[in-house]
Amino acid sequence: MRYLLCYLLLCPFTLLAQITFKVEGANREPVRVMQPLKGNYHIAAWKNDTLNNNGELVLPNQPGTNEFIYKQKTYRLYVRPGKTYVLTLNKDEIKIQAEDEEGQLALNRLSLPFYQAVAMKYYKEDTVFAHNKIRVLAEMEQQLRPFHTLNIDKGFHQYVEKLVKVYYANMLACTFIQPMMKLDFNKDQAQIKEIAGYWKDVFAIADPQDPACMAVNTYFDYANFYNTWYLAYFLPGSKGTYKRQVLDDEYWTRKYAVIQSDYKEPLKEYLTAQWIYAITMEGGFQPFALDWYNEFQTLYPRSIYTAYLTNGINTIREYQKKTKNDFSLTQHFIEDTVNSFDQLAAKFKGQTVYVDLWATWCGPCKEEFAYNEGLKQFLKKNNMQALYISIDKDAVDQKWKDMIKYYDLQGYHIRASEKLLNDIRNIFGENRGLAIPRYAIIKDGKMVLNNAKRPSDQDALYKQIARFL
Numbered sequence: 001m002r003y004l005l006c007y008l009l010l011c012p013f014t015l016l017a018q019i020t021f022k023v024e025g026a027n028r029e030p031v032r033v034m035q036p037l038k039g040n041y042h043i044a045a046w047k048n049d050t051l052n053n054n055g056e057l058v059l060p061n062q063p064g065t066n067e068f069i070y071k072q073k074t075y076r077l078y079v080r081p082g083k084t085y086v087l088t089l090n091k092d093e094i095k096i097q098a099e100d101e102e103g104q105l106a107l108n109r110l111s112l113p114f115y116q117a118v119a120m121k122y123y124k125e126d127t128v129f130a131h132n133k134i135r136v137l138a139e140m141e142q143q144l145r146p147f148h149t150l151n152i153d154k155g156f157h158q159y160v161e162k163l164v165k166v167y168y169a170n171m172l173a174c175t176f177i178q179p180m181m182k183l184d185f186n187k188d189q190a191q192i193k194e195i196a197g198y199w200k201d202v203f204a205i206a207d208p209q210d211p212a213c214m215a216v217n218t219y220f221d222y223a224n225f226y227n228t229w230y231l232a233y234f235l236p237g238s239k240g241t242y243k244r245q246v247l248d249d250e251y252w253t254r255k256y257a258v259i260q261s262d263y264k265e266p267l268k269e270y271l272t273a274q275w276i277y278a279i280t281m282e283g284g285f286q287p288f289a290l291d292w293y294n295e296f297q298t299l300y301p302r303s304i305y306t307a308y309l310t311n312g313i314n315t316i317r318e319y320q321k322k323t324k325n326d327f328s329l330t331q332h333f334i335e336d337t338v339n340s341f342d343q344l345a346a347k348f349k350g351q352t353v354y355v356d357l358w359a360t361w362c363g364p365c366k367e368e369f370a371y372n373e374g375l376k377q378f379l380k381k382n383n384m385q386a387l388y389i390s391i392d393k394d395a396v397d398q399k400w401k402d403m404i405k406y407y408d409l410q411g412y413h414i415r416a417s418e419k420l421l422n423d424i425r426n427i428f429g430e431n432r433g434l435a436i437p438r439y440a441i442i443k444d445g446k447m448v449l450n451n452a453k454r455p456s457d458q459d460a461l462y463k464q465i466a467r468f469l
Helices: 002-016 101-109 115-125 129-149 154-174 177-181 189-205 211-215 219-238 250-262 267-282 288-299 306-322 341-348 363-381 394-406 418-428 458-466
Strands: 018-023 030-034 047-050 056-060 064-070 073-079 085-090 093-097 331-333 352-358 385-390 411-415 438-443 446-449
Touching: 018 030, 018 064, 018 073, 030 056, 073 085, 073 101, 073 154, 093 101, 101 129, 115 129, 115 154, 115 177, 129 154, 129 189, 154 189, 154 211, 154 219, 177 189, 177 219, 189 219, 211 219, 211 267, 219 250, 219 267, 250 267, 267 288, 267 306, 288 306, 306 394, 341 385, 341 418, 341 446, 352 363, 363 385, 363 458, 394 411
Parallel strands: 018 085, 331 411, 352 385, 385 411
Antiparallel strands: 018 056, 030 047, 030 064, 064 073, 085 093, 352 438, 438 446
16 A cells, blocks of 8 residues: 555656757747657657647657757757656757756757768878877867766766767777778788777777667767778678679668678667668668568567658558559650750750759659649649759669659659760859759750759749749
């Protein structure tokens, strides 16, 4: 009876424990949220949500790191069981109501910019690994120093240490990526031994095989880098077993293989789920991802991650089904050789054409296709055509055609030849690069606008096109 009374007394307080993310003056604005899965950060757990009329998003207490992305900025809370937290944004000011307020504010002051950009900067300034190691460790300690004196519990302190150390281990590893890429594994034995020592220094900062890494958001990049450059490249290269491949999906298949062979549980389950989720979100619709998913279900029939993988897997299944259909009567291919953009534009004399430069590997390009239904109706109403120019290579010709079917891209299609692509780079490129998606307008066989609005910017695009009708 005494234990039951204690439970009844404590239960109301436990139920009241919640997390509130609040933005002063906001109303029904989007926010992305990641709540941990059994205390672990996982990319599959990210979801889109919306602030209410009072600018608030109220969530249940989920112990571990809870993250919010609002207007492209990330905010963190380290949550303990049964506690209530309120994170309030007022312009550029952050207020946090919590027992460990100072620790939470310090957590949100942490600066962890993209590790590769920082590492490349360090290497450009100094190619000596030992010097960069000193620099990285000093910066890491500077980031951790405030937390040594704050009144935060042991779990919070361990979380911050893991978050920061994993980040800096990854940064240090990236400082020697260039000499590692230039290795000749058949000749450079002394350098191979030297770089093996560099990796040991990296692992001394943060062990990529430590399950505690699952709690922090810096681990996904670290594991990805470690899998790519150590497990799948340097280690087999130093043993004489590395085989260079040029397969289109090698990026995915090599790392999936090392996750299966080089990790123990629970990291194996955790990383396998992340990699399956990542490939479904990438939008390549690789059929082998279905095999991975089936294997995952067999190995982990009660996995907490399975529910987060289902939508992406169903999208691949839908893709496989749609690509078996024939092309529609309004999907036309330009089969003859075209060597310049002017030559291509000349085929549309007497017409107004909306041009879409894209590629099968371009995520933002494919995101814009979600707005094509409205665009299609607008073009039809105004007697216009759409021209889709793919800059894909010959090797993905079938994937290009399959995606035309899947995204229902109505209009004219051409996959750029090498000469046409070079001309497109000269016309649309900036600083020697070509950024896509890119849009243009052709009228009566000539380009009249080389940087048109995107389909997602509907009103502005339609007004823009109207000037040329």
